[in-house]
Amino acid sequence: MAQTKVQPFLMFQGNAEAAMNFYVSLFADGKIVDIKRYGPGGPGKEGSVIRASFSIGGQTVQCIDSPIKHAFGFTPSFSLFVDCASEAEIDRLAKVLAEGGEVLMELANYGFSRKFAWMNDRYGVSWQVNLP
DSSP, X not given: OOOOOOOOEEEESXXXXXXXXXXXXXXXXXXXXXXXXXXXXXXXXXXXXXXXXXXXXXXXXXXXXXXXXXXXXXXXXXXXXXXOSSHHHHHHHHHHHHTTSEEEEEEEOOSSSSEEEEEEOTTSOEEEEEEO
């Protein structure tokens, strides 16, 4: 019997592959697991992502390029939370994820961890990085 799986699913509007490549480049174990693209005559732009999955930090994430334009995007009320193994790692991730995005909470000690930051990356996806 197949086991039920729960995975984050990110809907992009034309930049799923760029986002995926960016995310897998940030983690030593990062890899693209699978990618399917629209062909000619499909509902999406030819070459854009019908559905893909990538793995970062042991977590598989699904994503698509929506062929339908939506008036909504990502929200910080859902974020990817990363427990970092070192101060160097949290410093690197906080810097790179904030580039071209928006910092919601600066990298600092907020009392609940040694270091923490929260940002929306250049693709609008929200990240929390933590040094426990």
